[in-house]
Amino acid sequence: MGAEKINQSLPSRIQIVGAPDGIEGPGFFATQLDTVVGMARKNSIWPLPFATSCCGIEFMATMGAHYDLGRFGSERLSFSPRQADLLMVMGTIAKKMGPILRQVYEQMAEPRWVIAVGACASSGGIFDTYSVLQGIDRIIPVDVYVPGCPPRPEQILDGVMKIQELVQAESRGRRESAEYKAELGKYGIE
Numbered sequence: 001m002g003a004e005k006i007n008q009s010l011p012s013r014i015q016i017v018g019a020p021d022g023i024e025g026p027g028f029f030a031t032q033l034d035t036v037v038g039m040a041r042k043n044s045i046w047p048l049p050f051a052t053s054c055c056g057i058e059f060m061a062t063m064g065a066h067y068d069l070g071r072f073g074s075e076r077l078s079f080s081p082r083q084a085d086l087l088m089v090m091g092t093i094a095k096k097m098g099p100i101l102r103q104v105y106e107q108m109a110e111p112r113w114v115i116a117v118g119a120c121a122s123s124g125g126i127f128d129t130y131s132v133l134q135g136i137d138r139i140i141p142v143d144v145y146v147p148g149c150p151p152r153p154e155q156i157l158d159g160v161m162k163i164q165e166l167v168q169a170e171s172r173g174r175r176e177s178a179e180y181k182a183e184l185g186k187y188g189i190e
């Protein structure tokens with residue numbers, strides 16, 4: 001079966017990532033390097049799931065066949081921080097666990113992004129106690145917060161899509177900028 005026939009037989013809801021904006025003519029296509037890099041990064045995010053409790057179960061559903069995070073190019077989970085660029089923190093983080101979470105974040109190479117999934121990771125949730133960290137943004141920077149206790153898989157997918165928007169729009173030079181370094185400096189991270 002030729003490529004054209006295969007394309008015709010695909011259900012219409014399957015969308016192939018479109019080409020970025022640019023100038024094209026016979027035999028050439030020109031665009032900005034930032035745009036191409038953003039598009040590639042956006043559609044190949046490797047998440048590191050840091051799941052400690054019930055929100056992690058919702059993430060398992062998000063990875064399953066029904067919700068299928070792989071549709072967003074993120075089916076390759078990484079349990080090594082050095083091969084991940086999206087830290088997904090899901091569940092209650094005890095204060096004792098804080099230094100470990102921070103170590104995982106520091107071991108990730110730039111560029112890296114962070115989602116706080118659910119009320120516990122975002123704010124401590126219902127656990128306003130002496131032992132629970134009242135939000136992971138006390139120790140590491142967070143890019144997207146997903147509300148809910150627990151959030152449904154649709155909300156987790158929405159959080160990933162918000163991250164994709166940030167990834168697509170980010171300039172390649174941002175991580176070297178003084179503003180970004182100052183932001184990390186607030187957390188004592190060099």
Ligand code: SF4
Pocket residue numbers: 053054055056090091092118119120121125126148149150151
């Ligand atoms: S936000 Fe709710 S569901 Fe998620 S880890 Fe906390 S208590 Fe569990």
